[in-house]
Structure formats: structure tokens, C-alpha cells
Amino acid sequence: MSLQPTAAAFDEISPWVETPRDLQPPLAQELRCDVVVIGAGYTGLSAALSLREQGADVVVLERDFAGAGASGRNAGHLTPTIGKDIPTLLRLYGRERASALVRFADEAVGHAESLIAKYAIDCDYDACGNVLAAVLPAHEARLRRAADAAAAIGAQVRFLDGAAMRARGLPASFACGVLEERGGTLHPGRYAMGLRRAAIAAGVRLFEGSGVVAFTTGAKPGARTAQGSVQADAAVVATNAYTPMLGWMPRRVAPLRVSLFESAPLSPAQLEAVGWPGREGIYTSHEMLESYHLTRARTVVGGAKHVRHAWGRRLPPAHDPAAFERIERAFRERFPELEGVGMRRFWGGWIALTLDFLPALDVAGSAGNVVAGLGYCGHGVAQASAMGAMLAERVQGRCHEWERALTRRRLQWPPEPLRWVGGSALRAALFAIDWNTDRRIRAAQRRGAARR
Numbered sequence: 001m002s003l004q005p006t007a008a009a010f011d012e013i014s015p016w017v018e019t020p021r022d023l024q025p026p027l028a029q030e031l032r033c034d035v036v037v038i039g040a041g042y043t044g045l046s047a048a049l050s051l052r053e054q055g056a057d058v059v060v061l062e063r064d065f066a067g068a069g070a071s072g073r074n075a076g077h078l079t080p081t082i083g084k085d086i087p088t089l090l091r092l093y094g095r096e097r098a099s100a101l102v103r104f105a106d107e108a109v110g111h112a113e114s115l116i117a118k119y120a121i122d123c124d125y126d127a128c129g130n131v132l133a134a135v136l137p138a139h140e141a142r143l144r145r146a147a148d149a150a151a152a153i154g155a156q157v158r159f160l161d162g163a164a165m166r167a168r169g170l171p172a173s174f175a176c177g178v179l180e181e182r183g184g185t186l187h188p189g190r191y192a193m194g195l196r197r198a199a200i201a202a203g204v205r206l207f208e209g210s211g212v213v214a215f216t217t218g219a220k221p222g223a224r225t226a227q228g229s230v231q232a233d234a235a236v237v238a239t240n241a242y243t244p245m246l247g248w249m250p251r252r253v254a255p256l257r258v259s260l261f262e263s264a265p266l267s268p269a270q271l272e273a274v275g276w277p278g279r280e281g282i283y284t285s286h287e288m289l290e291s292y293h294l295t296r297a298r299t300v301v302g303g304a305k306h307v308r309h310a311w312g313r314r315l316p317p318a319h320d321p322a323a324f325e326r327i328e329r330a331f332r333e334r335f336p337e338l339e340g341v342g343m344r345r346f347w348g349g350w351i352a353l354t355l356d357f358l359p360a361l362d363v364a365g366s367a368g369n370v371v372a373g374l375g376y377c378g379h380g381v382a383q384a385s386a387m388g389a390m391l392a393e394r395v396q397g398r399c400h401e402w403e404r405a406l407t408r409r410r411l412q413w414p415p416e417p418l419r420w421v422g423g424s425a426l427r428a429a430l431f432a433i434d435w436n437t438d439r440r441i442r443a444a445q446r447r448g449a450a451r452r
Contacts, residue, residue, distance in 0.1 A: 010319055011347040015262050016189025017072035019065055020196070027207040027228035033059040035395060036223050036232040038212055038246070041071035042380060043373050044238030045195040046115065046388020047395075052202040054396070059230050060204055061223055063211030063242075067192030070240060070380060073349030075260055075291045075301055077281040078112055078183040078381045079130045080105040084357040086150040092356070099153040100405040101358070105379075106156065107402060108386035109183040115385060116186075121194030124296045128184040130281035131160065133174035135334065135441055139285050140176050147178040156181040169275035173334045174282060185281045185293050188381060215246055217365040234395045235365070237372035238388070240380065241350035244313040251412040252360065253352035253375045254423060257316035259323040260303030260349065261331065262295075264342040271298060273337040286437060287430040290330050299344065300335070303327045304378070305434070309423050312416055318348030333441065351378045355411040359383050361390055361403055362410070371395050 035051055037044045040062035048058045062068075082105035083089045089098040116125055134143050140161075147159040160168070160177045170177070200206055207225075214224040221235035239246060241255035266274070276294050283291040283304075292302040306323040310316040324346040332339070354360055354375035364370040371394045373387035386402060393400040413419045 009343060009345055011345045012318070013068055014073045014189065014260070014347045014349065015345055016076075016187060017067050017192065020193070023065055024200070024206045024208045026209040027061060027225045027230070029228045031059055031205075031228070031230045033057045033205070033230060033232050035059075035234045035236060036061065036221065036230045037236040037238055038215065038223060039069070039238035039240070039242070040066035040196065040206060040208070041069050041238065041240065042192065042195065042384035043240065043388050043391070044236065045192070045199050046385050047236050047238060047373075047391045048199050048204045048388075049195065049202060050389050050392035051395070052199070052204055054392070056396075058204050059232070060199070060206045061210045061212055061225060061230065062206065062208045065208045066196040066206065067189060069242065070349050070351060071192040071384070072189045073260070073347060074188050074381060075303065076185050076188045076293050076295070076381070077130055077283065077291060078109055078125070078186055079281065079379055080109050080155070080180055080182045080382065081130075081379045082358065082383070086146055086153070086155065090149060090153070095153060097405075102150065102153055102155045104386075104402050104405040105382070106182050108382040111389060112382050112385040115195065116191065119194055119198040121191055121198075123190035123194060124187040126184045126186070126279050128278050128280045130180045130183055130185070130283065131170065131174070131177040132180070132285060133170075133177035133282050134285050135173060135175065136437055136444075137175045138440075143176060143178050143285060150178070168280070169277045170280065170282070171274055171276055171335060171337070173336070179280070183382065185279060186381070187295070191381070212246060215248055217370045219367055219369075221365060221370050234369040235371070236391050236395055237370065237374075238391070240374045240376065240384070241315065241352040243352065243372065243374055245315070247313070249362065249372065250313055251415065251419075252362065252410075253354055254309055254413050254419065255315050255350050256307045256309050256353050257318065257320070257348050257350055258304050258307055258378070259320055259327055259346065260301065261324065261327055261346050262344045263300040263331070263338070264344050265298045266300070266338065266341060270338055270341060274335060286434045288434055290327070290334070292331075292334070300331070300338070300341075302331055305330055307427065309420075309427070311420050315350055320348060323348075333438070333445075351376065351380070353377050355413060356408070358408070359387060359406060360410075361387065361394065361406055363394060369395065
């Protein structure tokens with residue numbers, strides 16, 4: 001099939017968020033505060049809320065509006081996924097460390113749930129779990145091993161064979177899977193806006209439309225915008241994929257663009273045809289995974305699969321018609337029951353990838369008074385929320401119990417052109433593996449159709 005997305009089908013941000021009616025004014029003065037937070041996504045807002053609870057005077061600077069970055073662009077999966085996969089964690093770090101990372105990921109989900117409850121955030125949260133699903137029966141043995149390894153170190157997961165998948169009413173294209181019992185799906189924009197409202201109500205001084213043009217560390221960290229400046233006793237950098245654009249820690253993460261779609265609403269007959277009564281989040285066992293989320297508005301949100309990176313500190317463009325065509329094709333192949341369901345819109349967002357696929361908490365500044373949380377590798381709804389609490393502790397000279405699991409030797413991406421060459425080669429290799437997987441799936445589908 002071929003799709004030529006129109007300009008009207010592309011959303012500059014996402015269907016989840018729009019400019020707030022109470023947009024906060026840009027910074028247009030010189031301020032002093034206890035802590036300046038750069039970035040108003042899940043990380044920055046969670047950190048600001050935690051700091052305000054402890055009495056700190058907090059200023060938050062946001063280049064657009066709170067939630068306009070990855071926090072308002074993701075697919076809405078609250079998941080305890082961490083690292084590339086559990087077998088890789090075990091090989092790299094051993095049983096004790098891998099178990100600590102799994103506990104952190106579970107606690108991160110619980111922390112996000114506690115924020116939703118504490119601030120009464122209406123974000124369509126369904127604690128339905130997420131399923132890592134095989135689209136090829138040959139992947140079953142690998143998923144069984146992964147589920148067994150994860151359960152053995154404390155992860156709350158269980159393997160679902162074909163009969164268990166059908167008993168849950170999951171879509172028929174997914175042969176088997178690993179159910180992550182913690183977490184579920186939510187409306188990520190409403191979650192971000194709920195944190196924003198809570199921060200403003202708590203007395204956080206939020207300045208939107210206030211991109212940072214210069215940032216300095218030292219005894220008194222400072223941030224300058226086009227019209228004003230802030231000097232503080234400490235700073236929290238909560239910019240994730242945008243961090244290299246600050247000119248600070250430019251090689252800590254590699255920004256990747258992920259493309260997503262939202263379908264038109266499903267009719268009652270289409271809902272009955274597809275099943276999926278529990279609305280579990282689904283992501284596939286591809287090397288570059290596909291994700292799917294049945295929303296309460298009866299639309300399917302999905303995507304990923306086709307990622308892109310850019311040279312140097314730039315972000316890859318959000319508008320990528322070729323990627324939109326590929327993710328729609330994947331949707332059509334996974335959900336043949338929904339033939340004829342139209343695409344409502346496409347959009348793009350950015351994730352930050354670390355070399356070891358683990359989130360990072362970094363400490364800098366002459367007095368250790370500049371901290372940064374980044375590198376959630378596509379699992380930021382939970383991990384960024386938890387990172388905010390960790391950064392709030394660290395910036396005040398304390399170590400949160402979760403931080404120990406993430407402490408490790410810093411790994412840096414190589415400089416250009418090595419980063420571009422290596423990243424391109426890795427992406428091509430993973431794409432080739434997934435292309436072969438999808439080729440085998442299509443061949444099996446043709447054989448099944450011929451038998452019918």
C-alpha cells in the first residue's frame with residue numbers, strides 16, 4: 001500500500017496537547033532563586049513540585065510551553081521497561097545490579113501513579129499493564145526466556161502463550177507476549193498539564209516561551225533567555241533530547257526522532273472485531289519496536305519503528321512522510337480487522353538514547369550544585385517522573401535511594417563524524433533484522449489467506 005500524507009494530517013506537536021489558555025509570560029527580568037529548572041516536561045515539573053514541597057523558591061524556564069516536548073508527544077505507555085532487555089542487563093551488570101534496576105523501574109511506575117493520585121490528575125489512566133508481543137511465532141522461545149529471566153530477578157511479569165493472549169481478547173496478529181503487570185496506558189498530555197497546574201498552584205515560578213540561550217555552572221549557576229536571566233544556588237537540567245542543543249553535555253545522549261499516528265475513531269463494529277477489551281498497551285518484539293495504544297476515545301495511537309537521528313546537536317525534523325507511510329503500513333498489517341479505518345494525524349517527537357540504554361543522573365558544577373536527568377530511551381513517562389524526585393534530592397545534597405541503581409561509569413557518544421557513521425550503521429542493521437521479520441510475517445499471512 002502507499003500513503004501520501006497531506007499537510008493537514010501532520011500535527012506540529014501532537015493530538016495530546018495544545019497551547020494552554022493560561023500561558024505563562026516569558027521571562028523579561030533578572031531574577032534570583034534557590035533552584036532554576038530548565039525544561040518543563042515530566043522531569044522538570046516533577047522536580048519543581050518536589051522542591052516546592054521542601055520550601056525551595058523555584059524558577060522553571062521552558063522554551064515553548066510546559067509539555068510541548070516529548071512529555072506531550074509520546075504514545076502514552078506507563079511502563080516498567082528498562083534497558084535494552086533483561087537478558088542484556090544480566091549479561092552486562094550481573095544479577096544483583098539488574099535486580100536493582102528492575103526495582104527502580106517498578107518504583108518509577110509507582111511514583112507516577114502516586115503523582116496522578118496526589119494531584120488528582122484526570123489523564124485517562126488505565127492500570128491495564130503493557131504487553132511485549134511477538135508478531136512471529138518463532139519469537140516465542142526468546143520471549144519465554146526473557147520473561148523467566150525477568151521474573152527471576154523480581155520483575156512483575158508473566159508470559160502469555162497464544163491461548164492466554166486470546167483469552168484476554170488481544171488482537172489476533174500478536175501470537176504471544178510478556179505481560180508487564182505494573183503500569184498501563186494514559187493520556188500523556190493531560191498528565192503533563194496536570195503536573196503543570198499543580199506546579200503553578202504550588203508557587204513554582206514558570207516562564208514559558210523562555211528558551212535558554214546561555215547556561216553557566218559554578219558556585220551560582222545562571223541561565224539567560226532572550227529577555228531576562230536567572231541566577232540560582234543550584235540548577236536542574238531537565239531537557240532530555242534537547243540537552244545537546246544547550247551546548248552542555250553534548251555527547252551524553254543521542255537525540256532520536258520517533259514518528260507516531262492516531263487513527264480515526266473506531267466504530268462499535270470495528271471495536272468488536274478487534275477485541276482488546278482490557279486496552280493493554282502493546283509494543284512488539286522488533287529490534288525497533290512498534291507500539292499501539294487503544295485510547296478511551298476509541299482511536300488507536302501507535303508508531304515508533306522508524307527512527308531517525310541527525311548530525312551534531314540538531315534534532316531530526318518531526319515531519320517525515322516516509323516514516324508516516326511505514327508506520328501506517330505496519331498498523332494495517334497488525335490490524336487487518338480495521339481495514340478502512342482512516343488516519344487522523346501524524347506527528348513526531350524526540351527521545352534521548354544513552355549508549356547503555358539506561359537513564360542517567362549527572363552531577364556537575366564546582367559545588368555539585370548542577371544536576372541533570374536524561375536518557376530515558378523511550379520509557380520516560382515513568383522514569384522521567386521518578387527522576388524529578390531524585391534530582392530534587394540530589395540538588396539539595398542528598399542521595400535518593402533510587403539513585404544507587406543508576407550510578408555507573410559515564411559513557412559518551414563518540415564525536416562526529418563517528419557518531420553519525422556508527423548510528424547510521426546500527427540503524428541499518430536493526431532495520432534489516434526487522435525487515436526480514438516483517439517479510440516472514442507477510443509470507444505467513446499469504447499462506448494463511450491461500451488456505452482459506
